[in-house]
Amino acid sequence: MMLMQIKNLSVTVNAKAGGKKILDDVSLQISQRSIFALVGGSGSGKSTTGLSILRLLDPGLTISSGEVLFSGRDILKLPPEQLRQVRGKDIAMVFQEPLYAFNPVLPIGRQIEEVFLSHTDFSPQKRTAETLRLLDIVGIKEPRRVYKSYAHQLSGGMRQRAMIAQAVALKPKLIIADEPTSSLDVTLQARIIELFMKLRDDLNLSVLLITHDLGIVEHMADTVAVMNGGQIIETGAVTQVLKNPQHSYTQELLTYAGRT
Amino acid sequence: MNKSALGLSQWERALTQFCANRFAVVCLIILALIHGAAIFADFLAPYSFSNEDRTFSYAPPSKIHFIDENGQWRAPFIYGRKITFDQYHKREYLDQVEQKYSLRFFVKGDAYKILWMVPCSWHLFGVKEGGRIYLCGADSRGRDLFSRLLHGARISLSIGIVGVLISFSIGLLVGGIAGYYGGKVDDILMRVCEMFMLFPGFYLLLALRAVVPASFTSVQVYVSIIIILSFIGWASLARVIRGMCLSLKEREYVLAAKTMGLSDLTIIIRHILPHTLSYSLIAVMLSIPGYILAESSLSLIGLGIQDPYASWGNLLSEAMGIVKIKFAPWILLPGFFILVTVMCFNIVGDALRDALDPKSS
Numbered sequence: 001m002m003l004m005q006i007k008n009l010s011v012t013v014n015a016k017a018g019g020k021k022i023l024d025d026v027s028l029q030i031s032q033r034s035i036f037a038l039v040g041g042s043g044s045g046k047s048t049t050g051l052s053i054l055r056l057l058d059p060g061l062t063i064s065s066g067e068v069l070f071s072g073r074d075i076l077k078l079p080p081e082q083l084r085q086v087r088g089k090d091i092a093m094v095f096q097e098p099l100y101a102f103n104p105v106l107p108i109g110r111q112i113e114e115v116f117l118s119h120t121d122f123s124p125q126k127r128t129a130e131t132l133r134l135l136d137i138v139g140i141k142e143p144r145r146v147y148k149s150y151a152h153q154l155s156g157g158m159r160q161r162a163m164i165a166q167a168v169a170l171k172p173k174l175i176i177a178d179e180p181t182s183s184l185d186v187t188l189q190a191r192i193i194e195l196f197m198k199l200r201d202d203l204n205l206s207v208l209l210i211t212h213d214l215g216i217v218e219h220m221a222d223t224v225a226v227m228n229g230g231q232i233i234e235t236g237a238v239t240q241v242l243k244n245p246q247h248s249y250t251q252e253l254l255t256y257a258g259r260t
Numbered sequence: 261m262n263k264s265a266l267g268l269s270q271w272e273r274a275l276t277q278f279c280a281n282r283f284a285v286v287c288l289i290i291l292a293l294i295h296g297a298a299i300f301a302d303f304l305a306p307y308s309f310s311n312e313d314r315t316f317s318y319a320p321p322s323k324i325h326f327i328d329e330n331g332q333w334r335a336p337f338i339y340g341r342k343i344t345f346d347q348y349h350k351r352e353y354l355d356q357v358e359q360k361y362s363l364r365f366f367v368k369g370d371a372y373k374i375l376w377m378v379p380c381s382w383h384l385f386g387v388k389e390g391g392r393i394y395l396c397g398a399d400s401r402g403r404d405l406f407s408r409l410l411h412g413a414r415i416s417l418s419i420g421i422v423g424v425l426i427s428f429s430i431g432l433l434v435g436g437i438a439g440y441y442g443g444k445v446d447d448i449l450m451r452v453c454e455m456f457m458l459f460p461g462f463y464l465l466l467a468l469r470a471v472v473p474a475s476f477t478s479v480q481v482y483v484s485i486i487i488i489l490s491f492i493g494w495a496s497l498a499r500v501i502r503g504m505c506l507s508l509k510e511r512e513y514v515l516a517a518k519t520m521g522l523s524d525l526t527i528i529i530r531h532i533l534p535h536t537l538s539y540s541l542i543a544v545m546l547s548i549p550g551y552i553l554a555e556s557s558l559s560l561i562g563l564g565i566q567d568p569y570a571s572w573g574n575l576l577s578e579a580m581g582i583v584k585i586k587f588a589p590w591i592l593l594p595g596f597f598i599l600v601t602v603m604c605f606n607i608v609g610d611a612l613r614d615a616l617d618p619k620s621s
């Protein structure tokens with residue numbers, strides 16, 4: 001069953017700044033309860049694809065054509081209030097560097113609670129209780145301490161877990177994770193990947209995983225799409241694409257990753 | 261990661277640095293005392309602001325004696341005084357040796373309400389019925405200037421603080437919205453700001469004051485002065501805040517908040533404006549004097565707080581004739597209080613800037 005379909009998405013830099021095409025006719029499909037990896041070199045347009053889905057592109061960029069169908073609705077055509085409901089509730093996002101994704105002057109717990117404040121009518125006690133529960137779900141040992149901590153007081157792994165806790169707060173159906181493990185050391189990377197897989201099973205969600213790391217893709221993803229220069233050049237089941245790459249660019253990527 | 265780079269221990273460091281500036285700390289203490297005195301004016305002042313005795317017109321400050329006419333020590337007291345006129349019809353107050361009023365503490369006097377709620381009539385000090393004590397002399401109608409200074413502090417200081425709070429709320433919100441949305445919204449809001457900044461403040465103040473109906477009661481005049489002052493003050497702050505928001509909105513946590521579907525207003529108020537706090541705090545401290553001075557100027561020329569209510573400005577308006585200053589120099593005291601308060605706010609504001617924004621010094 002398809003959860004989200006991106007159809008012929010193109011993004012251009014505003015005419016004033018040159019009108020260059022950054023995404024060119026990108027199409028992809030993410031099925032329910034799956035992990036979809038988007039790989040490609042730096043500047044290939046992976047983050048732009050992720051942000052287009054939530055319509056959070058830099059004002060200097062415009063979506064010139066295409067559709068983003070999510071449970072039958074085109075997100076690109078939603079009125080602002082419905083779009084706001086989709087953000088956080090249906091689709092959430094996890095960033096590469098959670099240190100910057102948390103406001104440095106608010107305790108972590110308060111920021112996670114904001115999600116409930118904006119989307120539910122929970123009482124303050126319920127909000128706190130839910131937040132503590134979430135922190136527990138993502139494997140944080142001392143939820144109460146983390147709840148009161150500021151981002152800089154936590155370790156990288158803890159921060160990323162807290163960020164993931166915020167993302168799953170409203171049980172979204174899709175999480176867009178933009179290089180969620182690139183800022184972590186190898187052992188932590190594995191733990192976070194395991195967490196994503198556990199959440200997928202427990203909460204029935206799909207993950208759009210943006211990454212450089214083919215090792216992670218192999219270990220975790222079901223489907224992979226390879227991007228280059230704003231286009232998707234190859235897509236398919238992970239086993240298939242990694243074993244038997246069709247496109248020369250994919251072969252190159254694999255060579256550099258040392259897997260041929 | 262460096263803590264201070266994230267703006268967290270910044271406050272602790274700023275506090276240490278502020279405290280190192282002894283002069284500013286003294287000024288802060290003076291401000292605290294003046295504001296405390298204003299809050300408890302009713303209790304600290306021996307009389308209400310309108311308690312008058314025309315037989316004591318322009319009576320000089322009472323001398324407090326410890327030794328009586330026979331050279332004997334006794335508890336502090338004042339002599340009763342009687343008015344006479346010399347050959348040039350100048351007032352002279354003569355001590356009446358047979359009338360002694362000892363200075364008493366915690367006496368009953370004019371009724372008032374503690375903090376506008378609890379009825380009470382105790383005063384810190386005073387003298388027995390029949391005598392009148394004038395620590396700072398009397399005005400033309402024999403009202404105690406000391407009492408009126410304290411009551412005036414209430415009005416002058418509260419206009420400053422309430423005015424600043426209102427205009428800063430407007431300025432922060434307008435600046436935040438303009439900076440956050442950018443584009444057309446920004447253009448329109450900034451043109452409006454410029455319109456307000458274009459007019460010389462004092463003339464705009466007079467023009468707006470002219471709109472206030474003459475039939476207004478004192479309270480209404482007080483409120484309208486606050487509103488007028490806030491109305492003028494917000495624009496310059498809004499411009500600066502807007503500039504700061506332009507860069508603050510590019511922070512990743514703002515993007516993260518958007519992905520979680522927080523509303524724009526929530527993002528502006530919770531994730532953007534708090535980061536302008538240190539600037540706003542400095543700006544607040546440095547702009548309160550402007551409000552106090554503006555109220556004083558209005559009251560001085562008779563357009564502000566009206567008699568019998570007291571504000572430092574309208575108390576000072578009594579001191580507009582050189583003859584009065586010559587024979588009753590104490591009526592200049594309100595000017596001294598304005599001066600000290602304004603100076604303290606400026607010094608504290610400057611010290612705060614040095615402490616919070618090390619780059620500026």
Ligand SMILES: Nc1ncnc2c1ncn2[C@@H]1O[C@H](COP(=O)(O)OP(=O)(O)OP(=O)(O)O)[C@@H](O)[C@H]1O
Pocket residue numbers: 013022040041042043044045046047048049058060061
């Ligand atoms: N606001 C913008 N204005 C102009 N060009 C932009 C803008 N944002 C991104 N680009 C360009 O779009 C291209 C794709 O950027 P994007 O961030 O999506 O790449 P990416 O695949 O996520 O790369 P990385 O792996 O480095 O994160 C880049 O060439 C970048 O220079």
Ligand SMILES: [Mg+2]
Pocket residue numbers: 046047048178
């Ligand atoms: Mg990227």
